[in-house]
Amino acid sequence: TEFLLSCAQFLGGESGIWGLAGDSDGIDGTEDAAGAIFAPDTLARAAQAGCLAEPFLRNHDSYSFFKAVGDLVVTGPTLTNVNDIRLLLIA
Structure with a gap:
């Protein structure tokens, strides 16, 4: 989620860009969230x-x-730790 927040701050609310970052095991480190999303209006x-x-x-x-x-x-634990996922959608 830190990666995602850095992206959101860098983009500064640029229209047409959304992001998602998450961990496939359903938790990001020790937190209860798999990750987060950002949208042009997040900031x-x-x-x-x-x-x-x-x-x-x-x-x-x-x-x-x-x-x-x-x-x-927040997905809850998936018990499947395949990969971390980072997506950016530019429309």
């Missing part, structure tokens, strides 16, 4: 919730950022 929604990406990145706490915005992907 704007975060600002409305009083969240700025930079402090979360500095503290390596992207989980709390995406939780506050409602963009965590």
Whole structure:
């Protein structure tokens, strides 16, 4: 999710770009989320919730950022650890 938050911050709300990052085993490290998504409006929604990406990145706490915005992907454990997944959609 830190990769994804870095992408979202770099893109700065660029229209037409969405992203997803997740782990196939259903958890990202020790967290209960498989990963997160971002959309062109993620940073704007975060600002409305009083969240700025930079402090979360500095503290390596992207989980709390995406939780506050409602963009965590929670699947529960899949018991299948095949790969980490990173997708960007540019439309």
